[in-house]
Amino acid sequence: MAKNGERDSKRRNFRVATEVVLAGRTPSAFEGFVNTPIFRGSTVLSPTIDQYLGKKGRYTYGRRGTPTTDALASALTALEGGAGVVLTPSGLSAITTALFSLLKAGDHLLVTDSAYFPTRHFCDTALAKLGVETAYYDPRVGGAIEKLFKPNTRAVFLEAPGSLSFEMQDVPAIVRAAKRHGAATLMDNTWATPIYFKPHEFGVDLSLAAGTKYLGGHADVNLGWVSASEKFFPALKDVHGTLGLCPGPEDVFLSLRGLRTLAVRLDRHMASGLKVAGWLKSRPEVLRVLHPALDDDPGHAIWKRDFKGASGLFSFVLQPDYSAKAVAAFIEALDLFGIGASWGGFESLAIPFDCTKLRSATKWAPGGPAVRLHIGLEDSDDLIADLERGLSQLAPS
Numbered sequence: 057m058a059k060n061g062e063r064d065s066k067r068r069n070f071r072v073a074t075e076v077v078l079a080g081r082t083p084s085a086f087e088g089f090v091n092t093p094i095f096r097g098s099t100v101l102s103p104t105i106d107q108y109l110g111k112k113g114r115y116t117y118g119r120r121g122t123p124t125t126d127a128l129a130s131a132l133t134a135l136e137g138g139a140g141v142v143l144t145p146s147g148l149s150a151i152t153t154a155l156f157s158l159l160k161a162g163d164h165l166l167v168t169d170s171a172y173f174p175t176r177h178f179c180d181t182a183l184a185k186l187g188v189e190t191a192y193y194d195p196r197v198g199g200a201i202e203k204l205f206k207p208n209t210r211a212v213f214l215e216a217p218g219s220l221s222f223e224m225q226d227v228p229a230i231v232r233a234a235k236r237h238g239a240a241t242l243m244d245n246t247w248a249t250p251i252y253f254k255p256h257e258f259g260v261d262l263s264l265a266a267g268t269k270y271l272g273g274h275a276d277v278n279l280g281w282v283s284a285s286e287k288f289f290p291a292l293k294d295v296h297g298t299l300g301l302c303p304g305p306e307d308v309f310l311s312l313r314g315l316r317t318l319a320v321r322l323d324r325h326m327a328s329g330l331k332v333a334g335w336l337k338s339r340p341e342v343l344r345v346l347h348p349a350l351d352d353d354p355g356h357a358i359w360k361r362d363f364k365g366a367s368g369l370f371s372f373v374l375q376p377d378y379s380a381k382a383v384a385a386f387i388e389a390l391d392l393f394g395i396g397a398s399w400g401g402f403e404s405l406a407i408p409f410d411c412t413k414l415r416s417a418t419k420w421a422p423g424g425p426a427v428r429l430h431i432g433l434e435d436s437d438d439l440i441a442d443l444e445r446g447l448s449q450l451a452p453s
């Protein structure tokens with residue numbers, strides 16, 4: 057361990073809150089400044105024709121990497137524990153890049169029925185057009201996924217918990233089945249982040265996430281990343297370069313800044329989220345709360361076995377006697393919960409949702425209208441008071 061947090065070859069292992077402070081920083085390379093600056097650039101000049109033709113310089117072209125993107129990619133590599141990371145301009149492009157790196161025409165792909173909807177859309181449109189067949193599986197399938205494999209099943213896509221419906225997945229059981237069938241596994245880990253769950257430690261080959269959410273943490277960035285194990289990194293890096301993906305330098309810098317506070321922010325999101333979830337459970341208007349860290353949640357045993365924490369995103373189901381109009385009026389009446397897509401910022405959000413049309417392997421029948429909350433960094437008692445006021449105005453219709 058060199059001075060100022062820089063790495064040397066005798067790297068010590070630190071706990072994750074220390075890791076996010078140290079990872080990807082090299083002040084000595086930047087005149088002692090704590091943070092790697094924003095490098096803006098396309099052209100990288102070579103001192104000689106020989107170096108230009110031989111592409112011998114560390115950097116060759118802005119799209120292929122800069123000291124700023126390297127800082128974030130190396131920090132995320134340390135956090136994920138894989139062989140390397142590629143950065144993409146959005147979480148969705150992390151998903152599409154990871155899938156492109158694994159699949160070819162004639163392949164069969166298994167995707168969890170609870171997947172983030174744009175993942176499903178990509179599989180059903182772009183991948184289908186290229187001759188890849190997608191089949192969806194019940195997220196709670198566990199080891200029974202075994203019977204869904206075909207001779208041409210190339211990959212299994214996991215996401216846990218589902219980011220609307222919050223079913224957990226038995227990652228080790230699914231990974232074991234995939235390995236037996238020679239299929240790769242990839243996981244959308246946006247909800248937990250590698251702070252609370254490290255897919256590679258459970259044998260997952262490609263771990264990806266939307267940095268747009270908790271890494272950025274301030275609702276001002278779009279970014280994604282994919283981490284791959286040794287065996288899968290060369291193909292991932294190759295496809296990433298072929299597709300020409302490079303996030304903007306400002307977004308990379310903001311993601312590095314977000315990384316430094318990621319562990320403390322998540323701890324607060326988790327604590328406040330659990331407090332609000334527990335309170336909602338006690339309310340007569342609420343039928344049930346979908347949050348795997350609650351001990352009566354169907355996914356709780358798996359969450360407890362495999363995850364180190366929970367983020368601030370969960371859903372709840374209202375009693376069936378409330379109309380969509382009444383639910384809309386309830387959400388609109390809240391002062392502290394914005395209405396909007398995305399999550400993982402410092403601010404709280406609330407949206408109504410219905411998975412009915414997003415499912416093919418399972419049936420969505422939660423028993424009443426569903427609402428998803430993102431619990432931000434506001435005081436949790438203020439959030440509860442806001443929800444209490446909103447619920448008290450909710451009228452059966």
Ligand SMILES: *Cc1c(COP(=O)(O)O)cnc(C)c1O
Binds near residue numbers: 148278
């Ligand atoms: C938001 C989200 C994405 C996509 O991220 P973008 O940056 O919006 O493209 C992917 N997966 C999950 C689970 C998400 O919530």
